[in-house]
Amino acid sequence: MSHILITGAASGIGLATARRFHSRGWSVGLLDMNAQALQAVEAELGERAWSRALDVRDAAACRAAADAFAVQAGGLDVLFNAAGILRMGFVEEVDPELHRRTLEINVQGTLNMCLACLPHLKRATRPHVLNMSSASALYGVPHLAVYSASKFAVRGLTEALDLEWRRHGIRVQDLMPPFVDTPMVRDQAFQAPVVKRMGVKLSAEEIAVAAEHALDSDRVHTPVGLPFRLTVLMEKLTPRRATRELMRWLSRP
Known part of the structure; x- marks a missing residue:
């Protein structure tokens, strides 16, 4: 049996991925700040599911959670860093505290979990770390400036x-989807023009499928969705100013 530990597992992409891997017979560790929702997910999955409430900004708590899951499950093969937050808006109009939390959760939290799981991954036969990056790590996205910066950092850390x-025999990869239909995107008070223009066309379940396929791929980065894969190709084949102009057009009010 294989074992996967997932952050942000109480909703959205983390939850969809937990369900998918559990249905494939994996032992699934569920981590999230929302303890009540987490308990409901563990109850739903039942056997081979384990959960613990966790703030990924707490490095010591990350180590304790990784150790506890590895002991309970009998090992740790895959870490999926799905925890993240997003606040859309003009950068100067967003509370600076939210900027700080975005960087701490999206970047420091990802690093904390990587380091916490490293001792266990080193003992696995086919270990992987899978990080949630984003299409916004290709070119900085207006109205998502700090979120975009955090995902550039995740992309660089992954590489x-x-x-x-x-x-150590460990593969580290990331997923790069555009906007996904999750509460994090749906519940924004301010909807960035780029979201309105591009639409929200991917489901959390599609990202879970991409996560599963990424583990059998040699790619470091997995762009998700045909439109974004074409954008990545354009970035490689055309001057970077073409991507800038595309982003300017997508971000118009």
């Missing part, structure tokens, strides 16, 4: 660790 941790 570096994939090379560093080859010596």
Whole structure:
């Protein structure tokens, strides 16, 4: 049996991924700040599910959670860093505290979990770390400036660790979807023009499928969805100013 530990597992992409891997016979560890929702997910999945409330900004708590799951499950094969937050708006109009939380959860939280799980992943036969990056890590997105910056950081961390941790036999990869139909996107008080223009066409379940397929791929980055895959191709084949102009058009009021 294989074992996966998922952050942000109480809703959205984390929840969809937990359901998918559990249905495939995996032992699933569920981590999230929302303790009540987490307990409901564990009850829904039943056997082979384990949960713990966790704030990924707390490095010591991350280590304790990784250790506890590895002991309970009998190992740890995959870490999926799905926890993240987003606040849309003009950067100067968003509470600076939310900017700080975005960077701490999306970036420091991802690093905390990678380090917490490293000792257990080193003992696995086919270990992987899968991080949630974003299409906004291709070019900075207006009205998502700090979120976009956080995902650039996740992309860079993924690339570096994939090379560093080859010596441990660990693959580090990320997923790069555009907007996904999750509460995090739906519940925004301010809807960025780029969201209105592009639409929200991906489901959390489609990202869960991409996560499963990524583990059998040699790619470091997995762009999700045909439109974004074409954008990535355009970025490679055309001057970078073409991507900038596309982003300017998508972000018009």
